[in-house]
Amino acid sequence: MSNVIEMTHPLIQHKITRLRDKNTGTAEFSSLVEEIAMLMGYEALKDLPLEDIEIETPIETCKSPVISGKKLAIVPILRAGLGMVSGVQALVPTAKIGHIGLYRDEVTHIPHEYYCKLPDPISERLIVVTDPMLATGGSAIAAVDFIKQHGGKKIKFMSIIAAPEGLKKLQEAHPDIQIYVGHIDRELNENAYICPGLGDAGDRIFGTK
Numbered sequence: 616m617s618n619v620i621e622m623t624h625p626l627i628q629h630k631i632t633r634l635r636d637k638n639t640g641t642a643e644f645s646s647l648v649e650e651i652a653m654l655m656g657y658e659a660l661k662d663l664p665l666e667d668i669e670i671e672t673p674i675e676t677c678k679s680p681v682i683s684g685k686k687l688a689i690v691p692i693l694r695a696g697l698g699m700v701s702g703v704q705a706l707v708p709t710a711k712i713g714h715i716g717l718y719r720d721e722v723t724h725i726p727h728e729y730y731c732k733l734p735d736p737i738s739e740r741l742i743v744v745t746d747p748m749l750a751t752g753g754s755a756i757a758a759v760d761f762i763k764q765h766g767g768k769k770i771k772f773m774s775i776i777a778a779p780e781g782l783k784k785l786q787e788a789h790p791d792i793q794i795y796v797g798h799i800d801r802e803l804n805e806n807a808y809i810c811p812g813l814g815d816a817g818d819r820i821f822g823t824k
């Protein structure tokens with residue numbers, strides 16, 4: 616799976632274990648999602664291009680690198696993806712934020728779009744799509760479809776927990792994107808929930824249900 620990068624850092628693994636625990640409450644859960652997103656963002660953005668600029672230090676003039684080229688757009692899949700935005704935004708405060716609203720039908724598990732607003736134009740930006748859960752892959756595939764329809768080209772997808780089934784589908788549908796996952800779990804159950812997973816990420820982040 617060459618375009619799939621699974622995180623190995625012990626801090627990420629530790630924080631994912633805290634997320635999985637059903638006794639972890641809303642405040643800690645949403646902080647952990649933000650922290651994991653920042654750590655994953657550090658990895659996902661390690662190929663950002665640099666260019667040298669000239670600056671004056673208090674001692675002398677020198678050339679020093681700054682991020683160049685493509686500007687960044689962070690695009691959370693609502694709702695749960697929102698929880699990851701601040702973590703990535705802390706790394707690149709100038710990033711623009713787009714939003715794609717999708718919910719999964721509880722019976723068919725098919726994603727339904729209810730909102731889409733992306734920075735315009737999006738074609739020149741590096742786009743980081745965030746969603747903590749990649750289950751059947753339906754939501755991720757639909758979100759990347761929308762972004763491509765709006766002209767998005769360079770896309771990275773960040774997900775904290777992924778099911779093997781959804782990961783395979785996303786790769787097949789969009790082989791050109793890079794996919795960063797915190798952990799690849801065992802399987803989906805009959806309700807298309809990830810096992811062992813962490814339950815419903817949106818409900819746990821926002822304290823609903």
Ligand SMILES: O=P(O)(O)OC[C@H]1O[C@H](OP(=O)(O)OP(=O)(O)O)[C@H](O)[C@@H]1O
Binds near residue numbers: 696719746747
């Ligand atoms: O890979 P899939 O099978 O499409 O499932 C994953 C999607 O399900 C969850 O969203 P949900 O529909 O629960 O919406 P929410 O974020 O508003 O809770 C999750 O945040 C993903 O977007």
Ligand SMILES: O=c1cc[nH]c(=O)[nH]1
Binds near residue numbers: 809816
């Ligand atoms: O396990 C799952 C599957 C989809 N969405 C979630 O929030 N959790």
Ligand SMILES: [Mg+2]
Binds near residue numbers: 695815817818
């Ligand atoms: Mg949900």
